[in-house]
Amino acid sequence: MNTVIDAHNISKVYNPTTIPVYAVNNVHLHLQKGEFTALVGPSGSGKTTLLNMIGGLDRPDEGNIFINGIDITKLSANELISFRLQNIGFVFQSFNLIPVLTAKENVEFIMQLQKASKQQREERVKTLFAQIGLQDKLNERPSRLSGGQQQRVAVARALASRPQFVLADEPTANLDTKSAFNLLDIMARLNREENITFLFSTHDQRVIDRARRVITLVDGRIVQDTAEVSTQHEEAAAVKT
Amino acid sequence: MWLLQLAWKNMWRNRYRTLITMAAIFFAVILSVIASSLKEGIFNNLVKNVVSFYTGYAQVHKRGYWNEQILDNSFETAPATEQKILRQKNVAGITPRLESFALVSSGDVTKGSLVAGIDVEKETAITGLKDKLVQGIYLKSTDTAILLAQGLAERLKLKVADTAVLIGQGYHGATAAGKYVVKGIVKFGSPELNDKALFMPLAAAQDFYSAYGMVTSYVLSFNNTAAAEASVIAMRSSMDSSYEVMSWGDMIPDIKQHITADSNNMKYVQGILYMLICFGIFGTLLMMMVERKFEIGMLVAIGMKKIKLMVLLTVESILTVFAGCIIGLLVSIPVIYYLNRHPLRIGGETAKAYERFGFEAIFPTSTDAAIFINQGLVVIAMGLLISLYPVYKVIRLNPVAAMKK
Numbered sequence: 001m002n003t004v005i006d007a008h009n010i011s012k013v014y015n016p017t018t019i020p021v022y023a024v025n026n027v028h029l030h031l032q033k034g035e036f037t038a039l040v041g042p043s044g045s046g047k048t049t050l051l052n053m054i055g056g057l058d059r060p061d062e063g064n065i066f067i068n069g070i071d072i073t074k075l076s077a078n079e080l081i082s083f084r085l086q087n088i089g090f091v092f093q094s095f096n097l098i099p100v101l102t103a104k105e106n107v108e109f110i111m112q113l114q115k116a117s118k119q120q121r122e123e124r125v126k127t128l129f130a131q132i133g134l135q136d137k138l139n140e141r142p143s144r145l146s147g148g149q150q151q152r153v154a155v156a157r158a159l160a161s162r163p164q165f166v167l168a169d170e171p172t173a174n175l176d177t178k179s180a181f182n183l184l185d186i187m188a189r190l191n192r193e194e195n196i197t198f199l200f201s202t203h204d205q206r207v208i209d210r211a212r213r214v215i216t217l218v219d220g221r222i223v224q225d226t227a228e229v230s231t232q233h234e235e236a237a238a239v240k241t
Numbered sequence: 242m243w244l245l246q247l248a249w250k251n252m253w254r255n256r257y258r259t260l261i262t263m264a265a266i267f268f269a270v271i272l273s274v275i276a277s278s279l280k281e282g283i284f285n286n287l288v289k290n291v292v293s294f295y296t297g298y299a300q301v302h303k304r305g306y307w308n309e310q311i312l313d314n315s316f317e318t319a320p321a322t323e324q325k326i327l328r329q330k331n332v333a334g335i336t337p338r339l340e341s342f343a344l345v346s347s348g349d350v351t352k353g354s355l356v357a358g359i360d361v362e363k364e365t366a367i368t369g370l371k372d373k374l375v376q377g378i379y380l381k382s383t384d385t386a387i388l389l390a391q392g393l394a395e396r397l398k399l400k401v402a403d404t405a406v407l408i409g410q411g412y413h414g415a416t417a418a419g420k421y422v423v424k425g426i427v428k429f430g431s432p433e434l435n436d437k438a439l440f441m442p443l444a445a446a447q448d449f450y451s452a453y454g455m456v457t458s459y460v461l462s463f464n465n466t467a468a469a470e471a472s473v474i475a476m477r478s479s480m481d482s483s484y485e486v487m488s489w490g491d492m493i494p495d496i497k498q499h500i501t502a503d504s505n506n507m508k509y510v511q512g513i514l515y516m517l518i519c520f521g522i523f524g525t526l527l528m529m530m531v532e533r534k535f536e537i538g539m540l541v542a543i544g545m546k547k548i549k550l551m552v553l554l555t556v557e558s559i560l561t562v563f564a565g566c567i568i569g570l571l572v573s574i575p576v577i578y579y580l581n582r583h584p585l586r587i588g589g590e591t592a593k594a595y596e597r598f599g600f601e602a603i604f605p606t607s608t609d610a611a612i613f614i615n616q617g618l619v620v621i622a623m624g625l626l627i628s629l630y631p632v633y634k635v636i637r638l639n640p641v642a643a644m645k646k
């Protein structure tokens with residue numbers, strides 16, 4: 001097995017001197033290549049905080065986070081930016097795209113940051129837009145795309161850089177049911193067919209149902225992780241035979 | 242290249258804001274170029290008027306002459322000295338003068354006068370004496386005749402072809418006396434000169450004062466009058482220390498002071514103009530940064546290096562400033578040239594006052610390229626300074642905070 005994310009008792013405390021808020025409290029998390037994992041929990045349970053730390057956008061107050069064996073808590077701010085560019089794909093809740101660029105240019109943008117050649121970019125854009133089913137919207141600006149289409153372009157943008165994994169913080173929160181399912185279908189298919197690793201947070205039960213693994217956070221602690229359950233099942237099964 | 246393209250697209254994301262910013266810069270540049278060029282033009286015109294009365298842009302004397310203007314402080318003309326001066330950079334022409342005082346009488350009226358022995362041809366080439374002639378004819382170098390300033394002629398009740406008697410003190414105490422025919426009347430704007438000046442050919446004057454081969458000054462003209470001061474400074478170091486080289490500013494310090502004071506006032510006005518524009522641009526920049534806070538946070542989050550982002554934002558503001566500045570300069574060039582060819586003309590009392598001093602009451606603009614370059618540079622420097630604000634914001638940017646709703 002191939003461990004992509006390995007977080008060791010990470011914690012994040014806000015207002016440590018006044019009224020401390022343990023946004024993330026001593027969390028352990030392992031993610032293998034090819035997982036399709038939902039991070040769930042009530043509002044304020046620490047989902048965003050945890051994702052930001054794993055994505056190298058925020059630093060934990062305690063603990064270490066290894067991405068493909070590299071401890072990102074040891075990287076400088078500038079190193080982190082480059083690290084994110086090369087290793088992590090991001091899909092945010094909304095406003096993922098640069099409004100003055102077309103859908104295609106938005107996807108190309110991240111490859112330009114990576115200094116990919118024109119030919120490489122063209123090929124990748126073609127594949128990705130086929131995968132998200134928006135070949136006919138290549139030259140549209142974000143304002144002319146629906147919310148669901150914008151999120152699909154954001155997924156394409158996140159994949160364009162060939163990251164180790166994709167982080168998505170409530171990617172469907174602003175979408176209607178149909179668009180939300182559509183986006184999830186695309187993500188699930190990319191996961192199945194291309195073995196892309198996804199870690200996304202959500203409130204939406206229908207989205208949770210599609211996940212292959214569900215991690216539940218309450219008050220900054222992991223209270224349930226279906227991966228562990230299934231592992232226990234497997235162990236139990238192994239013992240029986 | 243793609244960064245430049247993105248900057249260009251960003252510039253037009255809010256078309257009106259960009260156009261308003263550009264328009265502000267455009268008007269600032271035009272206003273300030275016109276103001277500077279008018280100021281320069283007026284001063285140049287003033288100096289030209291004043292120096293062409295008499296002093297010229299610069300003079301060379303025997304050291305000490307300016308403080309004690311007597312014949313005993315004259316020096317011998319030498320073609321070698323003249324050639325040496327003419328070889329100096331920027332020097333266009335040179336004319337010798339022998340200047341002193343004399344009493345002029347006609348009938349029972351006697352007046353003190355300023356006698357200038359001149360090289361008739363060279364003198365008119367530099368100070369345009371011939372053009373000041375209002376009656377009679379101009380001198381020839383072999384004449385033993387005189388030209389009288391209009392005011393002096395009136396006081397002495399002398400007309401063309403009348404004879405005047407001159408009495409004075411010559412070189413080394415010799416007596417100077419002679420009778421001269423009035424060949425012409427010249428008119429000066431400056432009342433002082435108009436009531437005192439008297440011209441005769443250099444040879445006649447040297448003879449009158451028994452100062453054979455002597456002159457009191459060389460009057461110089463320059464190719465580039467704006468560089469007169471600098472040329473004078475350069476000459477000082479290359480001339481023999483028995484000579485003194487003086488610029489018009491040294492000889493007429495009050496005009497010089499007037500110009501300096503006015504220039505300083507103008508600088509305050511321009512400073513305020515620029516400050517207003519600065520605040521205007523800064524305001525739009527502030528709005529832009531607030532509007533794009535989330536987007537900029539997102540760009541850093543997905544892996545755009547801050548330095549790239551700074552370049553992007555700086556290029557955006559510089560492009561805006563540049564565009565406004567270039568258009569402003571391009572539009573101001575024909576305006577300035579037009580105002581140079583067709584100078585502003587004033588009327589009324591002020592015009593009369595000007596004319597009394599022999600100036601035409603016109604205000605041509607200066608078309609000196611330095612004005613356009615300087616104003617352009619100032620505006621661009623301003624733009625650069627202001628674009629430090631987005632750079633500062635990017636340095637301090639925390640993507641998580643920027644993307645918080």
Ligand SMILES: Nc1ncnc2c1ncn2[C@@H]1O[C@H](COP(=O)(O)OP(=O)(O)OP(=O)(O)O)[C@@H](O)[C@H]1O
Binds near residue numbers: 015021022042048049
């Ligand atoms: N910058 C901050 N300063 C102080 N407290 C913060 C800050 N950011 C988050 N918190 C607190 O940390 C806790 C976890 O917040 P977080 O945004 O991670 O929750 P979440 O699970 O993503 O919630 P939601 O589902 O509403 O997005 C909350 O109690 C929140 O109030």
Ligand SMILES: [Mg+2]
Binds near residue numbers: 047048049169
């Ligand atoms: Mg959240």
